[in-house]
Amino acid sequence: MEKASLLQLRIFDLNCWGIRYISKLQQERVELIGDVLNQEGFDLVLLQEVWSEKDYWELKKKLCTCYPSSYYFKSGVIGSGVCVFSKHQILDTFQHQYSVNGYPYMFQHGDWFGGKSVGLVVLKIKGIVFNIYVTHLHAEYSREKDYYLSHRVVQAWELAQFIQHTCKGADVVLLGGDLNMHPEDVVVRLLQGWVGLQDSFITAEKVEGCEDGCTLVPANCFTNKKELQCFPQGIRIDYILYKGLSQYEIRCNSHETTTGKAPNKDIPYSDHEAVMVTLSVAKKQSDEELNHPAVAPTVVDILNEARMEVRVGLHSAERQRYSCGRMAVLALLLLLIQGAMGLTSILGGNIQQPFPKFSFSLLSLLAVLVLLISAVLYLFHTIEVRMLQGTEEEMRLGLQTLQDKLSSG
Amino acid sequence: MEKASLLQLRIFDLNCWGIRYISKLQQERVELIGDVLNQEGFDLVLLQEVWSEKDYWELKKKLCTCYPSSYYFKSGVIGSGVCVFSKHQILDTFQHQYSVNGYPYMFQHGDWFGGKSVGLVVLKIKGIVFNIYVTHLHAEYSREKDYYLSHRVVQAWELAQFIQHTCKGADVVLLGGDLNMHPEDVVVRLLQGWVGLQDSFITAEKVEGCEDGCTLVPANCFTNKKELQCFPQGIRIDYILYKGLSQYEIRCNSHETTTGKAPNKDIPYSDHEAVMVTLSVAKKQSDEELNHPAVAPTVVDILNEARMEVRVGLHSAERQRYSCGRMAVLALLLLLIQGAMGLTSILGGNIQQPFPKFSFSLLSLLAVLVLLISAVLYLFHTIEVRMLQGTEEEMRLGLQTLQDKLSSG
Numbered sequence: 001m002e003k004a005s006l007l008q009l010r011i012f013d014l015n016c017w018g019i020r021y022i023s024k025l026q027q028e029r030v031e032l033i034g035d036v037l038n039q040e041g042f043d044l045v046l047l048q049e050v051w052s053e054k055d056y057w058e059l060k061k062k063l064c065t066c067y068p069s070s071y072y073f074k075s076g077v078i079g080s081g082v083c084v085f086s087k088h089q090i091l092d093t094f095q096h097q098y099s100v101n102g103y104p105y106m107f108q109h110g111d112w113f114g115g116k117s118v119g120l121v122v123l124k125i126k127g128i129v130f131n132i133y134v135t136h137l138h139a140e141y142s143r144e145k146d147y148y149l150s151h152r153v154v155q156a157w158e159l160a161q162f163i164q165h166t167c168k169g170a171d172v173v174l175l176g177g178d179l180n181m182h183p184e185d186v187v188v189r190l191l192q193g194w195v196g197l198q199d200s201f202i203t204a205e206k207v208e209g210c211e212d213g214c215t216l217v218p219a220n221c222f223t224n225k226k227e228l229q230c231f232p233q234g235i236r237i238d239y240i241l242y243k244g245l246s247q248y249e250i251r252c253n254s255h256e257t258t259t260g261k262a263p264n265k266d267i268p269y270s271d272h273e274a275v276m277v278t279l280s281v282a283k284k285q286s287d288e289e290l291n292h293p294a295v296a297p298t299v300v301d302i303l304n305e306a307r308m309e310v311r312v313g314l315h316s317a318e319r320q321r322y323s324c325g326r327m328a329v330l331a332l333l334l335l336l337i338q339g340a341m342g343l344t345s346i347l348g349g350n351i352q353q354p355f356p357k358f359s360f361s362l363l364s365l366l367a368v369l370v371l372l373i374s375a376v377l378y379l380f381h382t383i384e385v386r387m388l389q390g391t392e393e394e395m396r397l398g399l400q401t402l403q404d405k406l407s408s409g
Numbered sequence: 410m411e412k413a414s415l416l417q418l419r420i421f422d423l424n425c426w427g428i429r430y431i432s433k434l435q436q437e438r439v440e441l442i443g444d445v446l447n448q449e450g451f452d453l454v455l456l457q458e459v460w461s462e463k464d465y466w467e468l469k470k471k472l473c474t475c476y477p478s479s480y481y482f483k484s485g486v487i488g489s490g491v492c493v494f495s496k497h498q499i500l501d502t503f504q505h506q507y508s509v510n511g512y513p514y515m516f517q518h519g520d521w522f523g524g525k526s527v528g529l530v531v532l533k534i535k536g537i538v539f540n541i542y543v544t545h546l547h548a549e550y551s552r553e554k555d556y557y558l559s560h561r562v563v564q565a566w567e568l569a570q571f572i573q574h575t576c577k578g579a580d581v582v583l584l585g586g587d588l589n590m591h592p593e594d595v596v597v598r599l600l601q602g603w604v605g606l607q608d609s610f611i612t613a614e615k616v617e618g619c620e621d622g623c624t625l626v627p628a629n630c631f632t633n634k635k636e637l638q639c640f641p642q643g644i645r646i647d648y649i650l651y652k653g654l655s656q657y658e659i660r661c662n663s664h665e666t667t668t669g670k671a672p673n674k675d676i677p678y679s680d681h682e683a684v685m686v687t688l689s690v691a692k693k694q695s696d697e698e699l700n701h702p703a704v705a706p707t708v709v710d711i712l713n714e715a716r717m718e719v720r721v722g723l724h725s726a727e728r729q730r731y732s733c734g735r736m737a738v739l740a741l742l743l744l745l746i747q748g749a750m751g752l753t754s755i756l757g758g759n760i761q762q763p764f765p766k767f768s769f770s771l772l773s774l775l776a777v778l779v780l781l782i783s784a785v786l787y788l789f790h791t792i793e794v795r796m797l798q799g800t801e802e803e804m805r806l807g808l809q810t811l812q813d814k815l816s817s818g
Contacts, residue, residue: 071806074799075508077791091810093803094570096505099484115792120574161503165529168578361770368774372781382486383524390483394502397480401500 005280007126008253012042013176013240015136015215015272017222018081020052024222025267030055032262033269034062037085041066042276044123045085046176048136049270051114056083073134076101076115082134082177084121092122096162098155099387102138102148104380111138111148118159120166128248128281131170135159135177137187143230150313152180153306154391156187160194161394171248172281173197175241178272183236186305193299194398197241200252200277209257212236215273219260222271240277244284253278300402307395314388321381324374331371338364414689416535417662421451422585422649424545424624424681426631427490429461433631434676439464441671442678443471446494450475451685453532454494455585457545458679460523465492482543485510485524491543491586493530501531505571507564508796511547511557513789520547520557527568529575537657537690540579544568544586546596552639559722561589562715563800565596569603570803580657581690582606584650587681592645595714602708603807606650609661609686618666621645624682628669631680649686653693662687709811716804723797730790733783740780747773 016033017023037045037059045067050056056072063070067085073095074080084090095117102111118135137155138148156179167173175197181187183199191197201213210217214234218225228234244250257273338360426432427439446454446468454476459465465481472479476494482504483489493499504526511520527544546564547557565588576582584606590596592608600606610622619626623643627634637643653659666682747769 071802074795074802076795077788079795090806092574093806094574095508095799095803097508099504099506115795165501165503165578166574169574170577358766358770361767361774365770365774365777368778369781372778376785379486386483386485386488386524390504393480393483394504397499397502 005251005282006128006248008278008280009044009125009130010040010042011044011046011174011176011240011277011279012037012040012274013046013238013277014269014274015048015178015238016050016055017270017272018050018052018055020055023271026055029267029269030058032265032267034059036262036269037063038066041087043087043125044132044174046132046134047083047085048134048178049081050083051078051081053079059083059085071119071121073117073119075117077113078115080115080117080119080136082117082119082136084119084132084134086121086123086132088123088125090121091124094120094166096120096158098151098158099390100151100154100384102151105377109139109141116155118162120162122170128171129169130172130174131163131167133159133163133173133175133177135175135179137178137180139180147316150309150316150388152187153190153309153313154388156181156190157306157310157391157395160191163191163195163197167245171244171246172250173243173245174279176239176275178238180237186302186309188239189302190306191241193296193302195243197243198250198252200240200242200255200275200279201236204252204255204277206254207256208254210234210259210273213255213257213275215257215275216271217260217273220268220271220273221260222268224271238272238275240275242279244281247284248281249284251280251282253280297406300399300406303395303399303402307392307399310388310392310395314385314392317381317384317388321378321385324378324381327374328371328378331367331374334367335364335371338367414660414691415537415657417687417689418453418534418539419449419451420453420455420583420585420649420686420688421446421449421683422455422647422686423678423683424457424587424647425459425464426679426681427459427461427464429464432680435464438676438678439467441674441676443468445671445678446472447475450496452496452534453541453583455541455543456492456494457543457587458490459492460487460490462488468492468494480528480530482526482528484526486522487524489524489526489528489545491526491528491545493528493541493543495530495532497532497534499530500533503529503575505529505567507567508799509560509563509793511560514786518548518550525564527571529571531579537580538578539581539583540572540576542568542572542582542584542586544584544588546587546589548589556725559718559725559797561596562599562718562722563797565590565599566715566719566800566804569600572604572606576654580653580655581659582652582654583688585648585684587647589646595711595718597648598711599715600650602705602711604652606652607659607661609649609651609664609684609688610645613661613664613686615663616665617663619643619668619682622664622666622684624666624684625680626669626682629677629680629682630669631677633680647681647684649684651688653690656693657690658693660689660691662689706815709808709815712804712808712811716801716808719797719801719804723794723801726790726793726797730787730794733787733790736783737780737787740776740783743776744773744780747776 060070063085069090070085071093072083075097097117101116104112118133121132123130138152211233213236215236215238216223217234218228242250256276262269469479472494478495478499480502481492484506506526510525513521527542530541532539547561620642622645624645624647626643627637651659665685671678
């Protein structure tokens with residue numbers, strides 16, 4: 001039986017690639033995005049990589065009539081890059097920063113400086129409470145040698161747990177953003193399996209745009225073609241996932257992506273394609289009420305797989321911590337030896353100084369620098385080890401509770 | 410009408426002062442705490458400042474029969490210090506690390522290294538879902554010159570928002586821990602006003618132990634007497650707060666503190682007194698169901714006061730960031746001048762070097778060190794500024810929603 005839809009929601013999601021002075025045609029693209037959002041009048045706009053708050057404020061000014069409510073999630077050194085524009089009033093917000101997020105010394109990747117997090121905004125439309133989550137997980141860079149996989153798995157686990165624990169008061173849950181993972185990857189399966197989110201691309205009644213819903217495609221003039229060598233038709237890493245809670249159920253009417261260019265324009269919005277989704281919310285029939293859906297045994301496998309990735313990351317973090325500690329000890333030893341030598345030459349003034357003073361002090365400079373940097377990195381990797389251990393422990397507990405449920409059910 | 414209590418819960422909360430090799434009689438006290446917990450058989454034990462995981466594992470081993478379920482929240486360089494022992498099975502956990510938590514260069518205070526956070530454990534006892542929150546906020550150190558007040562207010566706000574957003578699926582909410590604030594302080598009032606938590610000391614039908622429920626008292630041989638000069642009878646900074654949700658209501662049957670010594674022993678458990686509370690959970694009568702209690706206008710004042718503190722902290726963080734930036738620029742300038750001078754003396758070999766080589770290179774060492782340290786601190790204070798701005802913005806939005814509610818209701 002066709003159920004009467006209570007409301008329809010049109011959502012726009014885009015990774016904007018908004019690095020001022022570095023991203024190509026950045027100003028033009030921000031203006032273009034603003035123009036299109038005003039024309040189209042979505043209910044909800046979820047943006048990532050709006051790295052400059054100036055860009056956010058410009059967009060806010062431009063969109064204030066059509067999208068009177070908006071929020072930028074501040075985080076890290078340069079912001080989280082994540083913001084939301086909404087036609088409906090934002091009632092409440094909350095942010096959870098991920099406990100691991102790459103390395104500050106990987107300047108060329110820069111994710112650490114962005115302070116990746118998940119932002120939650122709460123809306124109430126026609127009495128229905130919407131919990132909207134926006135996020136941007138750590139980038140992949142290399143699929144063969146993915147040094148950040150364990151960090152991304154921890155982020156996905158925290159995202160999943162954050163949604164699980166904060167969504168109980170909501171009627172509709174919606175997650176949008178750049179997960180930096182392919183649909184078959186453990187991160188995406190974890191969000192689907194553990195939280196019970198549905199993928200709008202899979203469930204949509206009508207799909208338009210790039211093949212397989214890809215959001216990084218070779219047709220886009222800004223994409224790095226080398227990254228897509230193994231994936232000639234592109235990859236899908238931007239998602240809109242959802243679930244209905246309590247007595248509501250959600251249908252995905254349509255899922256659309258741009259196809260390498262903004263409609264009727266010569267340039268794309270970004271190096272990612274935009275995802276546009278229409279959802280309709282309907283009331284469940286009372287006999288369909290399933291507040292506690294059965295837990296699928298596959299979730300155990302997914303969680304075990306995720307836990308394995310965290311363990312791999314833990315070993316690597318422990319190795320890095322050990323290297324930093326050893327380096328710090330060596331630098332300290334060198335400094336002590338130098339100190340002793342300096343003291344000897346001062347006290348026993350007659351003894352011939354074996355090294356020229358200049359190289360001697362240059363060596364001290366080096367030792368002090370190495371000591372300082374490796375000590376700071378030792379602390380950093382200690383925190384990383386602890387957070388990975390904590391996640392592994394949380395997952396272990398999650399698995400145990402899940403298995404208890406499965407064996408009792 | 411007296412309502413039939415569905416269950417009674419006995420809770421023990423203690424800041425253990427467990428710094429290995431520094432805290433006095435640390436090993437003896439951990440053993441003592443373990444013995445007493447086994448004898449007393451509480452339902453729930455909430456501990457803070459268990460800094461060494463070894464102590465946690467020793468306690469876990471000792472308590473495994475009486476408290477089969479336990480969890481340690483890992484965080485920061487040395488852990489969060491926060492752990493839970495429970496007679497009832499822990500079903501799920503989640504941790505939220507506070508976005509600001511003192512300064513890494515304040516070694517003598519050390520709070521930053523602890524990675525302060527709020528831990529959530531979920532229990533289900535006789536079908537009733539309990540969300541148990543444990544936390545330890547940043548210490549005060551000086552009440553007159555409290556440099557950390559804004560950080561503590563941000564932590565309290567995040568704690569309040571974390572509880573608000575995660576408690577919707579629970580029947581009973583319980584928060585225990587060391588808030589490092591007096592009962593009349595804005596942090597405590599924020600938790601009471603914004604989240605609607607009740608203070609077990611205020612509501613208890615029977616109160617025993619220290620006067621005014623104090624948990625830092627002069628009678629305790631480990632307390633710093635100087636800290637209590639202005640408060641001759643002590644201060645109360647450890648709390649158990651609670652609220653009932655959905656159809657449950659909670660009564661606090663008793664609230665007890667130790668009085669400077671562990672019962673029948675010569676030494677106290679810690680430099681803090683332990684708090685022991687008995688709560689009983691009863692079903693509400695249907696006519697009492699008040700899922701959305703009226704918002705008191707005083708909450709607006711509390712939130713405004715908290716926002717003001719965050720603003721004060723923001724100004725101070727901006728000043729510190731500016732100082733660090735200026736220092737980094739000066740060090741860079743000095744290095745550039747030195748580089749130019751060095752280059753001149755190498756290229757024009759005949760020119761007399763005006764400085765001895767040794768002091769010249771020592772000055773470079775200093776400049777490099779200052780540049781490095783002030784650049785890192787600049788980044789650190791930038792993150793601090795961003796987090797304080799974010800909290801202020803969240804509070805502004807909270808206030809707006811609150812005022813809308815008040816004017817419409």
